[in-house]
Amino acid sequence: xxxxxxxxxxxxxxxxxxxxxxxxxxxxxxxxxxxxxxxxxxxxxxxxxxxxxxxxxxxxxxxxxxxxxxxxxxxxxxxxxxxxxxxxxxxxxxxxxxxxxxxxxxxxxxxxxxxxxxxxxxxxxxxxxxxxxxxxxxxxxxxxxxxxxxxxxxxxxxxxxxxxxxxxx
Numbered sequence: 828x829x830x831x832x833x834x835x836x837x838x839x840x841x842x843x844x845x846x847x848x849x850x851x852x853x854x855x856x857x858x859x860x861x862x863x864x865x866x867x868x869x870x871x872x873x874x875x876x877x878x879x880x881x882x883x884x885x886x887x888x889x890x891x892x893x894x895x896x897x898x899x900x901x902x903x904x905x906x907x908x909x910x911x912x913x914x915x916x917x918x919x920x921x922x923x924x925x926x927x928x929x930x931x932x933x934x935x936x937x938x939x940x941x942x943x944x945x946x947x948x949x950x951x952x953x954x955x956x957x958x959x960x961x962x963x964x965x966x967x968x969x970x971x972x973x974x975x976x977x978x979x980x981x982x983x984x985x986x987x988x989x990x991x992x993x994x995x996x
Contacts, residue, residue, distance in 0.1 A: 843988070844984060844986065845986070846984055847983045847984050849983075861975065861976065861979075864968075864975075865972050867968070868972045869969060870965060871965045872962065872965050872966060875901065875906050876928055876931055876966075877969055878897050878904055879901065879910070879914060879924075879931065880973065881897040881973045882897045882898055882901060882911060883917070883932050883936065884935050884939045884973045884974055885897060885973065885977055886915050887935075887940060888977035888981060889981060890977040890980040891980075891986075892986065893976055893977050895987030896994075897973075899990055899991070900992050900993065909923065910923050917929070926957060927957045930954040930956075931958075931966055933953065933954070934950055934951065934966065934967070935970050937950045938967065954966070
């Protein structure tokens, strides 16, 4: 589906690029396993925190499809536009988030980027101090799962804009 709408310079936005491949159609068992894994990873996590983690990882991974999906799901779960907008600059907007959310966001960045080849002890320690062990295990699972979804979305260039809140939940 190609979406075009007005803009002020040319009269239309750039055409939507088609996905490279509908991977879920060609690897249905992997797709179904990912859905089950996603469902298992979200258990016990606050829905708003879960979506903030998914949005932040998707921002870092440049996954437009997942960013579209999880911002819509976050809004549907009652998250504010302001907190979603500020998430990309959370370090400068810390006052929008709880200490627990900040620890989850920081852990999401560490697990997603792995620039030093590991998750720093200080980052893990802050999260471990604010989350019960079972909840921390679920949080790291959720971070790992969204990073895997992001790899599919980015690799196959899945187009954003067509997702409706709760469509895959």
